[in-house]
Amino acid sequence: MAKTKFSKETYLMWYEQMLLMRKFEERAGQLYIQQKIRGFCHLYIGQEAIAAGAMSTIKADDNIITAYRDHVHPFIKGVEPKYVMAELYGKFTGVSKGKGGSMHMFSQPHRVFGGHGIVGGQIPLGAGIAFAEKYKGTNNVTLCYMGDGAVRQGALHEAFNMAMLWKLPVVFIIENNNYAMGTSVERTSNVVELYTLGESYDMPAAPVDAMSVEAVHDAMEIAVAHCRDGKGPYLLEMKTYRYRGHSMSDPAKYRTKEEVEEYKSQDPIQRVLTTLLEKKYATEAQIETINDKVNLIVDESVTFSEESPFPDASELYKDVYAQEDYPFIRE
């Protein structure tokens, strides 16, 4: 086995965090079937290395914004899973008071700028968050996530151009799981190497094997340092895969079993587990302890959500305007 520059602690952190994301999402899927979670529900299963590899490269004041596949991104910034689960339940204790739901996870104290439902809508927002950091003279970096489908939106091109023109400290991160609902990347453009989309704007960019958390970490480290040094934006194309359908209601008939199995055989969590055991960074017993801990966190997130109240009807007219006595039309 090749030598690695990462510490035992880093591997243990990655393992625990990715397992937590996986177990959390598996439970969310079950709860959706039980109709505890409603609406649309997009799971991150298979893509965990992208989030975990970011955790080891950013600091507390950095910002995150993403699309609607957003249950685990708040974890990157330290949001406790139970508050995300409660949001999925639509409970008042959720990160967005039960008002956002699956697609709209926000946590201002953690600098989580939301899950956004309109494909590509978050791309200019991410540039804007970075604009504010530059304006204020900080060296905070903004991570702006998007899917492979989102890169076909015009908003991306306008935002990329201005982000480069004004050297905004934003890492644009494409989570390329090869499908936008049922449409494969090849069916959306002649340009299928998505990192090359930065070229027209001279934006530095790189493709990343995002089934490897080490590779994600390495790429993120370079991109984040570039931004932090005031050199402007950076584009990363994370080549990943979602094991499940687009949302809970997608049977995913547009791809073969073999294709799914091929990616599962490179499972990022399994790979870290193998490293942990082969390098004797952890014993089977220690792994069991982590597994139990993760299961407990997920169980507790469900209990917390079950026991939490829905927002009261009186919440209807709250949080719509900053102005507290805004005169709504009420009949």
Place this chain on the structure above:
Amino acid sequence: MRTIQFREALREALSEEMRRDPNVFLMGEEVAEYNGAYKVSHGMLDEFGDKRVIDTPIAELGFAGIGVGAAMNGLRPVIEFMTFNFSLVAIDQVINSAAKMLSMSGGQYKIPMVFRGPTASAGQLGAQHSQAFENWYANTPGLKVIVPSNPYDAKGLLKAAIRDDDPVIFMESEQMYGDKGEVPDGEYLLPIGVADVKRKGTHVTIVSFGKIMKACFAAADELAKEGIEAEIVDLRTVRPIDYATVIESVKKTNRLVVVEEAWPLASISTEITYMVQKNAFDYLDAPIRRITTADVPLAYAPTLVEEFMPNAAKIIKVVKEVMYK
């Protein structure tokens, strides 16, 4: 008569028109290989091929504009928005191009096209996926706006929309696609801009359109048990609006309640109310009332969805108020 689903009625309309006119084509996200996000276009790729049933990237502004350009140059595009929430990304091409073209070209460039897809809420989908823009589009001269409430109307009106030489906004609902209704075997068209009295009654007129008509029917059934006979007028088209049918009904019942799944300010109900008070003031025995959604973005939690939406109970309460019961 046979009964078919709303989505099947739409599919029949699309397919019949595509068989009839080779210049009609369908374009949008997931319409072809995936057979439609909501299965409206199921099987159409097989029949018409990928020249005429066309999958797009997620690029609404681009493909809406490509549709308008194609219409300027002799084709009759049907552009599907996966939902009308996403039409906001494309609205510049709808309002600034499609709706203006004939006028600013001095009558030279017609835009015979349809923009269609589901509108309004569909359960707990959160603020960005639950919006009703019927009144936004209806506000724009140059567009026609159709919002059918059952499979029969949907088929006849979609066929009319495709044959119409003006740009038509055609709004459906995720919560209607599975609804079944009677649809005759043969071909038929329904006129754009003509309302339909869906239920006869003498005590009160309820005006509505689209999916929320279901709540009106439920309310009318309950009211009938208490001896209140509501007449239900389905606008079917919100631009142009068939004011005459509404006013005629109000002259008979002397009471009007408008039900609309939309925010209240500058809504279709506002418009109906103005025209009725102007043209039938002396016939009214009670103030015109309306039931809209709450004046807020729709939140995810079920408790807030319940508060937000018009429903049968709310309609019954307001009808009784205008009846002074």
